[in-house]
Amino acid sequence: MGKLxxxxxxxxxxFALWLLLSGHxxxxxxLLGTVSTLLVVLLTTRADLIDREIQPVLIKPSVLLYWAWxxxxxxxxxxxxxxxxxxxxxxxxxxxxxLRATQKTELGRVTYANSITLVPGTVTVxxxxxxxxxHALTQEIAADLKRGEMNRRVCEVEKVF
Amino acid sequence: xxxxxxxxxxIAIAVGxxxxxxxxxxxxxxxxxxxxxxxTVLMVAILGFMTGRPEFLDIALxxxxxxxxxxxxxxxxxxxxxxxxxxxxKGSGEQ
Amino acid sequence: MDMVxxxxxxxxxxxxAIFLLIGALGVLRFPDFYTRLHAVSVCDxxxxxxxxxxxxxxxxxxxxxxxxxLMFYFMMFTGPTAVHALAQAAMQGKLQAVVxxxxxx
Numbered sequence: 506m507g508k509l510x511x512x513x514x515x516x517x518x519x520f521a522l523w524l525l526l527s528g529h530x531x532x533x534x535x536l537l538g539t540v541s542t543l544l545v546v547l548l549t550t551r552a553d554l555i556d557r558e559i560q561p562v563l564i565k566p567s568v569l570l571y572w573a574w575x576x577x578x579x580x581x582x583x584x585x586x587x588x589x590x591x592x593x594x595x596x597x598x599x600x601x602x603x604l605r606a607t608q609k610t611e612l613g614r615v616t617y618a619n620s621i622t623l624v625p626g627t628v629t630v631x632x633x634x635x636x637x638x639x640h641a642l643t644q645e646i647a648a649d650l651k652r653g654e655m656n657r658r659v660c661e662v663e664k665v666f
Numbered sequence: 667x668x669x670x671x672x673x674x675x676x677i678a679i680a681v682g683x684x685x686x687x688x689x690x691x692x693x694x695x696x697x698x699x700x701x702x703x704x705x706t707v708l709m710v711a712i713l714g715f716m717t718g719r720p721e722f723l724d725i726a727l728x729x730x731x732x733x734x735x736x737x738x739x740x741x742x743x744x745x746x747x748x749x750x751x752x753x754x755x756k757g758s759g760e761q
Numbered sequence: 762m763d764m765v766x767x768x769x770x771x772x773x774x775x776x777x778a779i780f781l782l783i784g785a786l787g788v789l790r791f792p793d794f795y796t797r798l799h800a801v802s803v804c805d806x807x808x809x810x811x812x813x814x815x816x817x818x819x820x821x822x823x824x825x826x827x828x829x830x831l832m833f834y835f836m837m838f839t840g841p842t843a844v845h846a847l848a849q850a851a852m853q854g855k856l857q858a859v860v861x862x863x864x865x866x
Contacts, residue, residue: 528824583807590787598861622841625802630848642799674778678785685788693851708812723828734839741850
């Protein structure tokens with residue numbers, strides 16, 4: 506019974522979150538935490554939202570590696586965009602283009618679209634199946650994204666989902 | 667030092683407000699409001715450190731989520747179907 | 762050691778504040794809505810990230826740092842979602858983008 510296991514995992518995760526956020530470990534507060542955890546799990550079950558995607562435990566080594574790579578990209582393009590904001594002589598050349606994502610799962614495509622938006626200089630404007638409409642601040646940033654390194658990396662990290 | 671950082675954040679909020687007032691379209695105003703939300707979260711967190719009251723962090727944590735939901739809510743009111751994919755909005759007259 | 766930590770934390774905070782200001786200036790200066798989205802991204806990612814990192818260094822190993830990490834985590838997920846929803850709503854609302862037609866090379 507997969508659903509029960511997912512529900513129990515969700516409950517454990519929520520209770521751990523309560524413990525981390527409260528910081529007071531008196532019996533009354535622990536009881537309140539248990540009650541609210543059970544209430545949330547009950548509501549989630551009644552709303553029929555319990556499935557695989559509810560698993561909060563997606564922190565695996567390859568995901569962390571991808572985040573580190575994404576962080577480096579974010580810092581690089583932040584500096585680029587900041588220079589263009591501060592220095593009016595540096596040109597901007599806004600462009601809109603479509604991009605094909607090759608991820609197999611929906612979660613993989615969401616990760617890709619969110620990563621594109623997270624990196625300054627590119628924003629996913631629209632998602633239609635595997636076709637993304639992307640707005641980029643300059644032609645160079647757009648060309649960089651079209652080279653598809655991020656697409657490849659998301660495809661790799663998608664395998665553990 | 668905390669005072670220096672929080673004054674910079676206040677200046678940034680003021681600049682954002684100028685865009686929110688001037689912004690030609692509604693979307694510019696919502697964008698400015700969204701940015702001011704982010705800045706407010708950081709301001710509240712710094713205020714917690716400045717006054718030595720870590721409870722402020724809980725408020726900041728909740729404010730992250732509220733400002734996200736409020737952005738989506740404004741878009742929903744103005745433009746039913748925002749936040750869903752374009753195909754499902756075009757395809758059917760749900761809503 | 763404490764000295765190094767303090768210097769690191771203050772440079773993170775000041776750097777973050779500078780990026781926040783740059784993002785706000787970009788929102789004011791850029792010519793149209795879609796380019797302003799990129800300026801907000803600067804604010805949301807590196808500006809907020811550096812300020813939170815600076816506060817984490819001040820907090821040390823405690824529940825305070827856990828809360829700041831959680832805030833950072835939520836921001837990294839909600840920020841792009843909100844920006845994407847705005848961009849999509851603007852596109853559906855037929856807001857025209859200023860596009861540079863000139864192709865490089």
